[in-house]
Amino acid sequence: MNRGRPPNRVLERGFVWLCFFATLLPIVVLALLLGDVVITGVGRLSWDFLTSFPSRNPDEAGIYPAVIGSVLLVALTGAFALPVGIATAIYLEEYGKRGRIANLVEINIANLAGVPSIIYGLLGLEVFVRFLGLGRSLLAGALTLGLLVLPIVIMASREALRTVPLEMREAGLALGATQWRTVRSVVLPMALPGILTGSILSVSRAIGEAAPLVMLGAATAMNFVPDGLLSPFTALPIQIFNWTSRPQAGFAVDAAAGIIVLMLTLLVLNGAAIWLRHRIQRRIFR
Amino acid sequence: MPRKRLVGSAARERSIERALLGCASVSIVTTFAILVIFAVETFAFFTEVPLAKFLFDTEWTPLFADAHFGIWPLVAGTLLTSALAIAVAVPFGLLSAIYLGEFAPPRVRRILKPTLELLAGVPTIVYGYFALVVLTPMLQKVIPGLAGLNALSPGIVMGVMIVPMITSLSEDAIQAVPQSLREGAYALGAGRLATIFRVVLPTALSGIAASVVLAVSRAIGETMIVAIAAGQEPRLTADPRVPIETMTTFMVQIGLGDAPTGSLGYRTLFVVGASLFVMTFTANLFSHRLARRFRER
Numbered sequence: 050m051n052r053g054r055p056p057n058r059v060l061e062r063g064f065v066w067l068c069f070f071a072t073l074l075p076i077v078v079l080a081l082l083l084g085d086v087v088i089t090g091v092g093r094l095s096w097d098f099l100t101s102f103p104s105r106n107p108d109e110a111g112i113y114p115a116v117i118g119s120v121l122l123v124a125l126t127g128a129f130a131l132p133v134g135i136a137t138a139i140y141l142e143e144y145g146k147r148g149r150i151a152n153l154v155e156i157n158i159a160n161l162a163g164v165p166s167i168i169y170g171l172l173g174l175e176v177f178v179r180f181l182g183l184g185r186s187l188l189a190g191a192l193t194l195g196l197l198v199l200p201i202v203i204m205a206s207r208e209a210l211r212t213v214p215l216e217m218r219e220a221g222l223a224l225g226a227t228q229w230r231t232v233r234s235v236v237l238p239m240a241l242p243g244i245l246t247g248s249i250l251s252v253s254r255a256i257g258e259a260a261p262l263v264m265l266g267a268a269t270a271m272n273f274v275p276d277g278l279l280s281p282f283t284a285l286p287i288q289i290f291n292w293t294s295r296p297q298a299g300f301a302v303d304a305a306a307g308i309i310v311l312m313l314t315l316l317v318l319n320g321a322a323i324w325l326r327h328r329i330q331r332r333i334f335r
Numbered sequence: 336m337p338r339k340r341l342v343g344s345a346a347r348e349r350s351i352e353r354a355l356l357g358c359a360s361v362s363i364v365t366t367f368a369i370l371v372i373f374a375v376e377t378f379a380f381f382t383e384v385p386l387a388k389f390l391f392d393t394e395w396t397p398l399f400a401d402a403h404f405g406i407w408p409l410v411a412g413t414l415l416t417s418a419l420a421i422a423v424a425v426p427f428g429l430l431s432a433i434y435l436g437e438f439a440p441p442r443v444r445r446i447l448k449p450t451l452e453l454l455a456g457v458p459t460i461v462y463g464y465f466a467l468v469v470l471t472p473m474l475q476k477v478i479p480g481l482a483g484l485n486a487l488s489p490g491i492v493m494g495v496m497i498v499p500m501i502t503s504l505s506e507d508a509i510q511a512v513p514q515s516l517r518e519g520a521y522a523l524g525a526g527r528l529a530t531i532f533r534v535v536l537p538t539a540l541s542g543i544a545a546s547v548v549l550a551v552s553r554a555i556g557e558t559m560i561v562a563i564a565a566g567q568e569p570r571l572t573a574d575p576r577v578p579i580e581t582m583t584t585f586m587v588q589i590g591l592g593d594a595p596t597g598s599l600g601y602r603t604l605f606v607v608g609a610s611l612f613v614m615t616f617t618a619n620l621f622s623h624r625l626a627r628r629f630r631e632r
Contacts, residue, residue: 056526064528065438071430072439075498076450079457082465089468136358144352145359157362163549163619164612165556167583168369170590171608175372179596196365203362227344229351257458260558260583264590286460286559293464293563301468308461315456 083312090305098306103270103288107299112307114271115288118187119256119314121275122284125191126198127252133195134202134251135244141203142210143218143232162200169197170264178265185266188278193265194255201254205247209240242329249322253315259286285311373612376605383599389606395569395585397603404603406610408569412486412579413611416561417554419490419575420497424550427494428501429543435502436509437531448503455499463563466492471564480576484566487575493560497550504549508542508629509535545625552618556611558583582611 101111137154145151173193183189213236221231268283269291275282285307292304381389384404392405431451435444471488475481481488512535520530536543566578567588580588585607594600 056529058526061527065434068430068434068438071427072434072447072451072502075427075431075454075495076447078495079454082469085469086461086464133358133361136355137362140352140355140359144355150356150359154359154362157366159623160616160619161362161365163552163615164369165558165583165615167556167558167586168608168612171586171605172365172369172372174590175376175605176368196361199362199365227348229348257460259458259460260562260587263562263587266590266593269591286458289460289464290559290563293460293467304464304468308464311458312461315458319456 086305086308089302090307090309093302093306094309098303099310102272103291107292107297107303110292110300110303112285112288112310114274115283115285115307116310117274118267118271118282119285121187122191122194122282123252123256125187125278126194126255127248129192129195130198130202130252131248134199134248135206137199137203138206138210138244139232139237142207143228143236158200158203161196162204165260166197166258167260167264169193170261172196173261173265184279185268185281186279187275187282190262190265190267190282190284193261194258197258197261198251198255201251202248205251206240206244209243209247210236212243213239242325246322246326246329249318249325253318253322256314256318257286257311259284259290262287263290285314369612373605373609376602377609380599380602380606383602393571395580398600402599406607408571409580409582409585409607410610411571411573412561412565412569413555413581413583413614415486415573415575415579416490416493416557416565416581417551419487420493420554420557421547421551423491423494424497424501424554425547428498428546428550429505431498431502432505432509432543433531433536436506437527437535451499451502453499454496457496459496459557459559460563462492462496463489463560466560466564478576482566482577484564484568484578485576486565486579489560489564490575492564493554493557496557496560497553500550500553501546504546504626505539505543508539508546511542511629512538539629541625542629545622545629548618548622548625552615552622555618556583556615558587562587582607586611 098111099116100113101109102113103115104110137158141151141154145154170193173189173196177183177189177192178185181189183192217235217239218231221235222228226234262284267287268281269287271281271283289304289307289311292300292307295301388404389406392403393407394403394405395408396403435448439447466489467484470492471481471483471485474488475483478487516534516538517530520534525533561581562584565581565584567580567584568578569580569585570577572579586604589600589604594604
């Protein structure tokens with residue numbers, strides 16, 4: 050220790066401020082960058098931009114197929130990842146607690162959560178696109194993104210299941226309900242809001258993913274809208290990627306406008322999740 | 336007939352449990368599928384290209400007529416951008432963790448923490464746009480000789496993105512340091528700074544290290560930022576001003592073109608992917624170990 054020297058108060062204050070600014074700076078940088086995007090892109094935002102197809106002329110290009118693609122993709126991803134993820138969470142929390150299989154599943158989830166998203170793209174390419182013969186389709190994309198968000202859905206759902214007090218389960222079982230009946234009628238209704246919030250947050254991650262979809266071979270320019278599960282597709286991040294990589298300045302403006310749409314979508318989804326959590330916390334934990 | 340009903344419901348219970356187990360095994364199957372795919376494609380690759388050419392060649396030109404398959408230029412690109420990102424993320428992440436864990440009044444903390452988390456929620460494609468369209472032109476005014484595509488700009492942007500990862504895990508580690516240790520230091524006459532640097536941080540060290548290693552893993556696997564802003568020119572260099580190519584960018588490059596299934600180009604995709612997987616998996620495992628050692632202490 051600094052033997053015999055009294056602590057230097059000025060240095061201390063200085064360090065506290067340094068830490069404070071170090072916390073603030075990345076946030077400020079992000080805010081400035083987003084501000085720059087808004088200034089660049091907001092002029093391009095219009096109904097036409099949302100409802101037009103991509104074009105060689107940056108002033109006429111729109112994001113219609115990308116928006117539709119992203120919406121369908123997220124809906125399908127949720128339809129796949131939510132049931133499987135919630136069921137897995139129920140198994141781990143309510144059934145297989147100390148079993149060998151449960152242990153194996155846990156190790157796998159922890160591992161999969163750390164796998165880079167582009168690797169999921171390779172998995173989807175080999176398994177869904179080629180082996181199962183789904184082609185470069187909407188369904189292949191959704192299944193791939195589903196696997197990608199699955200670990201997050203599982204972790205969020207487990208968290209929610211853990212908030213249900215053990216006594217509630219004991220009460221259900223003591224009333225003669227079977228285990229599944231207890232889960233279905235007691236545990237799930239209490240945990241559902243938390244599960245929903247976590248799930249919305251996890252699935253919204255899928256909206257911003259570009260790398261796995263690029264690996265699957267998602268279309269970079271589409272002049273039609275997907276008309277079925279096996280139809281080719283594109284998505285907002287792919288469209289933004291395509292525009293960002295082009296040299297003409299006009300496309301950078303299109304990319305900025307696309308980013309505004311993407312960020313607003315994320316904001317709405319996250320807002321909904323937080324609002325849901327807030328409402329539910331009030332209802333249950335009064 | 337209560338007994339019969341019981342038998343029926345017991346069977347139902349069992350089939351439900353099996354169905355749940357079936358869902359749970361999806362994650363096992365996923366890991367397994369990843370490993371099998373990499374094993375098969377990598378094996379096929381090395382029947383065509385000797386391992387020595389992969390490990391000892393210093394050029395990566397798999398799509399040229401004069402094909403070279405030395406992985407190191409790609410690894411160098413990946414490590415360069417990751418190192419830049421870590422150089423940015425560690426000081427900011429650590430200082431913000433100290434601030435949130437030791438200094439911040441509860442009200443400030445309640446606002447700052449979720450706001451900082453937002454950084455991790457922004458899609459990487461957006462950060463890629465920032466790096467290429469906003470940051471690179473700004474840096475070019477200050478740094479002479481900075482190419483339009485370079486390692487520096489995506490490295491910095493990636494650093495900003497992974498700050499919250501380091502902050503959140505390091506703060507957990509700092510908060511887990513027992514209050515009694517701090518009180519002991521104060522009782523010995525140490526000031527706040529001495530307490531933080533001589534007692535709290537050393538105690539939390541393995542937890543903090545775990546967060547940094549996890550951030551390294553994240554940076555290695557990051558794709559869109561480098562694919563947009565770092566270039567597609569594999570080269571063995573530590574110069575952050577010139578275009579390079581990372582492992583992930585190469586994968587995107589192949590993904591955008593269509594390499595026919597079974598071709599050597601298609602297989603390089605999986606060989607690079609497998610190398611990437613090994614690197615991130617090792618980092619994750621290492622981080623996990625460090626975190627566990629911290630918890631045991």
